[in-house]
Amino acid sequence: MPKIVDHAQRRTEIVHALWQVIYLKGIDGVSFRSVAEAAGISIGRVQHYFPSRSELILEGCRQIVDSAEAAGPEGADASSDPGSAEAVSALREFCFAFIPAGETMCIGASVWYTYVARAVMDEQIADIIRASDRATLELGIRLYRAVCGGDGDAETDDADGTGGTGGTDDSGGTDGEVATAWAMRMIALGKGLAQEVMLDERSAASAKAILEAELEPLVAH
Amino acid sequence: MPKIVDHAQRRTEIVHALWQVIYLKGIDGVSFRSVAEAAGISIGRVQHYFPSRSELILEGCRQIVDSAEAAGPEGADASSDPGSAEAVSALREFCFAFIPAGETMCIGASVWYTYVARAVMDEQIADIIRASDRATLELGIRLYRAVCGGDGDAETDDADGTGGTGGTDDSGGTDGEVATAWAMRMIALGKGLAQEVMLDERSAASAKAILEAELEPLVAH
Structure with missing residues (x-):
């Protein structure tokens, strides 16, 4: 199911861009625009994967928690x-x-x-x-x-x-x-x-x- | 020396307003304007005590460190x-x-x-x-x-x-x-x-x- 893998990867790429934005500008620096710029993709594509800014921020928290657990x-x-x-x-x-x-x-x-x-x-x-x-x-x-x-x-x-x-x-x-x-x-x-x-x-x-x-x-x- | 005491108090009041701004909006939410609003004073008065935004942010860090030490x-x-x-x-x-x-x-x-x-x-x-x-x-x-x-x-x-x-x-x-x-x-x-x-x-x-x-x-x- 290559399409599903691709979607998961896109979401992860967007989350990595989100982390960059949070690192540089804090959580209040997060917008569809700032994350799209960091990811080098369009604002529309970010919105396609994350309909709301707050859902994106929460997903970033979930993934950082998961990555810590995966390191165990x-x-x-x-x-x-x-x-x-x-x-x-x-x-x-x-x-x-x-x-x-x-x-x-x-x-x-x-x-x-x-x-x-x-x-x-x-x-x-x-x-x-x-x-x-x-x-x-x-x-x-x-x-x-x-x-x-x-x-x-x-x-x-x-x-x-x-x-x-x-x-x-x-x-x-x-x-x-x-x-x-x-x-x-x-x-x-x-x-x-x-x-x-x-x-x-x-x-x-x-x-x-x-x-x-x-x-x-x-x-x- | 009442005037000196007053100055120290003003600086502390501004730092407390700074902490409020950092709590609510993060460090990138700090501006002379946002801190002045939180303190209920003019932008000019904030600038009188803290000539630069970065000096204000550093003073906030010093005072939070000092307050932890004072609690010891x-x-x-x-x-x-x-x-x-x-x-x-x-x-x-x-x-x-x-x-x-x-x-x-x-x-x-x-x-x-x-x-x-x-x-x-x-x-x-x-x-x-x-x-x-x-x-x-x-x-x-x-x-x-x-x-x-x-x-x-x-x-x-x-x-x-x-x-x-x-x-x-x-x-x-x-x-x-x-x-x-x-x-x-x-x-x-x-x-x-x-x-x-x-x-x-x-x-x-x-x-x-x-x-x-x-x-x-x-x-x-």
Whole structure:
């Protein structure tokens, strides 16, 4: 079905042009005209694929979220042996996926932060980001368990963390609580380090060394 | 000197109007006109205080950085007894200061992320943020030491972290390396949690519970 592939590709090209516009001029710089110019196509063609400006902006958010998820580990799950080398490397890949590598990814991160800033007043953008973050947390919990064992249902009800043990050691809380607390902490750490790498305050290697130090006790586990 | 006070206040009022404009329209929405309208003053008065648009934008970044620093602990230093209740509460306050509390601070955080996104292509904004982050790291190291002892020079040369032990236990590395690694990790964690609180994915109380769990082993120390 070559025609369908072509359509998907056109939409993606337009979204890439959208990101360029957001990077250079912010979300308020987005118009059919500015995106058409960046893509080198006619305004009509942009409108053909995206009937409204706000739908285009939301699609840009969805695709940037998807591309971050695609960068994560594939096919990893808790079905492998707990503590296997495969499980450890999937968890490591998950943690490292937060860290932007190279200039292109830093531009992507800049667009991402522009969406994050806008989410405070735009519920639709906030919903996309929150759904993605929930999926990331679930994946993190699953990958943690593949390394450390435990197979009760993840207690993501307590994803807020206030009712949990608040600790990350094995001395209290169920497996689910420990896994959730661990994943929440690693994700927040990954996000904070990503920001520092993007601003060139820290190398990607240094961010990965900090994450690796967090993985170490699990691997020794 | 009432006249000087008045000038400082006027500048601050203009900066607050600037933040409103950035929150609603992004940095590219900033003009003498849009800021004057938001402040309810004449364009001429804005220009009197800020001769150029880019100087106004940079001043907004400096003041948002300063306001974050002002929210941190005051007068705390390593001169108090290691492990004293005062030292612990100063370190706690330092960690908690990353977490936005209430709607006003979430709007402030949105403006902050807008600057962070822009820093990728604006070296002047990046310099302001990096200088602030360096000062934050130094303060974090100092406050950690006030809790855990150790008084060699902080090895901020290794702030990049790649040459350090990469660990956070006391089994390797000098006091300086351990303190630096601990502060870097807590700061990154605080930044990541701040993002989640801003997006209403997590309550401020839950973010603080996660930070508190990191402080616990030090206090038991």
